[in-house]
Amino acid sequence: MRLLFLAIVSFTLMAPTVAMSRPVSYPGGWTVMTMHEGLRNSAHVHYSPTAKTSLGYRFEYWPDKELTVHAFQINKLLKRWNKTESQANFYLKSGIGVSYSDFGQFDNKSGSSVFTGLAVDWEDRRRFISYENRLTEIDGIDDFFQQSTRIGWAPYQGDYGDLHTWLMLQIEHMSEADQDYTVTPLIRLFKDVHLIELGLNNHNKFLFNYVFRY
Amino acid sequence: MSKLISIFAILSILSTPAIAAHPKGTISAGVNGLVCDFCARALEKTFGREEAVETINVDLDNKIITIHLNAGHSLDDKTITQLIMDAGYDVTEINYEK
Numbered sequence: 001m002r003l004l005f006l007a008i009v010s011f012t013l014m015a016p017t018v019a020m021s022r023p024v025s026y027p028g029g030w031t032v033m034t035m036h037e038g039l040r041n042s043a044h045v046h047y048s049p050t051a052k053t054s055l056g057y058r059f060e061y062w063p064d065k066e067l068t069v070h071a072f073q074i075n076k077l078l079k080r081w082n083k084t085e086s087q088a089n090f091y092l093k094s095g096i097g098v099s100y101s102d103f104g105q106f107d108n109k110s111g112s113s114v115f116t117g118l119a120v121d122w123e124d125r126r127r128f129i130s131y132e133n134r135l136t137e138i139d140g141i142d143d144f145f146q147q148s149t150r151i152g153w154a155p156y157q158g159d160y161g162d163l164h165t166w167l168m169l170q171i172e173h174m175s176e177a178d179q180d181y182t183v184t185p186l187i188r189l190f191k192d193v194h195l196i197e198l199g200l201n202n203h204n205k206f207l208f209n210y211v212f213r214y
Numbered sequence: 215m216s217k218l219i220s221i222f223a224i225l226s227i228l229s230t231p232a233i234a235a236h237p238k239g240t241i242s243a244g245v246n247g248l249v250c251d252f253c254a255r256a257l258e259k260t261f262g263r264e265e266a267v268e269t270i271n272v273d274l275d276n277k278i279i280t281i282h283l284n285a286g287h288s289l290d291d292k293t294i295t296q297l298i299m300d301a302g303y304d305v306t307e308i309n310y311e312k
Contacts, residue, residue: 026256026301028263051256051302082247082304084277125249125274160254160274190251213252 023075023091023119024054025213031056032212038182038205039064039174044073052077058095065142069113071097086124091132093117099138111139128152128166148172152188164190170199170207239283243294244306248277253303260301264289277306 025031025048033044039062046056053076060069073095081088094116101109117134133147152168166188173181184207186199193214199207247253254272257279261270266287271280279298283289295305 022252026259029256029259051300077302080247080302082302084246084306085249087247087249087253123249160251160272164251192251193255213255 022089023093024048024052024077027051030214034210036206036208038184038201038203038207039172046073046075058097066101066103067138067142068100069097069138070099071095071113071115086122088122089120091119093119093132093134099141101138101141106141109141111141113138123152125157126154128154128168144175146172146174161192164188166190168197168199239288240311241281241283241289241294241308242311243279243281243298243308245277245279245298246304246306248272248274248303250274256301257298257303260297264297 023046025046027048027050029048031044031046031048031054033042035042035044040060041063042058042060044056044058046054048054053074056073056075058069058071058073060071061067062069073093076092076094077089078092079090094114096114097112099111099113101107101111113136115134115136117132119130119132121128121130123129129149129151131147131149133145135143135145137143148170150168150170152166154164154166156165158164168186168188170184170186171181172184182201182203184199184201186197186207188195188197190196193212195209195211195213197207197209201207245257248257251274254274257272258270261267261279261281266283266289267281268284269282271282272278273280281289281294291308294308298305
């Protein structure tokens with residue numbers, strides 16, 4: 001199992017990674033993402049040399065686990081379906097790095113970490129649906145599997161350059177988590193190069209995400 | 215001799231406006247996968263790097279991009295198709311306007 005996991009990560013690294021926002025930008029594009037969610041705070045900065053690949057740095061902090069992750073991440077668009085009124089995408093997102101824990105028996109312990117996951121989304125100008133998962137293994141500290149899905153609806157169809165508004169519902173599940181399922185209704189506001197998401201989950205924790213793309 | 219030079223100078227002056235007046239081309243292309251501002255921006259950025267392109271307009275409602283060329287430049291079907299594919303989208307049709 002571990003060999004298979006490493007093989008997938010290795011494949012991703014050799015071959016040149018969504019519920020949040022597209023993990024690959026246009027050629028030459030930079031993206032900065034900061035995410036403050038119930039279980040995790042993270043930041044991801046990536047550069048896309050092509051429309052199918054992005055390379056970047058990822059930082060994560062898991063408050064309940066007292067776990068910090070620093071990783072080099074590669075996102076790969078495996079397949080895109082472009083239709084007249086819609087678009088669908090299939091991504092592979094993987095990373096490798098180091099982690100540090102302050103939790104219980106793992107206090108002051110660090111180890112190598114790898115993660116990989118698949119993401120798929122479909123959208124038109126008024127509807128959105130996505131699913132993604134991720135398997136994370138941190139040497140000697142932790143391993144867990146997480147998955148999430150989103151559905152979204154735009155109350156109006158804006159023109160290019162307008163403020164775009166989406167109402168979304170996100171459902172997350174994570175192995176070993178005290179809170180099996182997290183349900184977060186949220187609002188997404190998107191204009192120009194800025195995207196902001198605000199939400200409140202069923203455990204009364206706020207979600208705040210911000211994406212800047214240039 | 216001076217008469218010849220004068221005629222040559224007059225002809226040169228007369229020919230100059232013809233070059234300056236070279237029509238700027240406009241190309242429209244149908245694109246599949248155009249669903250959001252991000253798609254539009256991707257195409258703007260990709261075409262914006264081309265020396266031949268003066269401006270590009272993206273019509274999300276009709277899934278059409280309109281490319282205005284700089285004077286004296288052109289873009290062929292192959293290049294336009296490749297640029298749109300490089301941005302991550304598919305071409306449905308290309309039309310040249312004068």
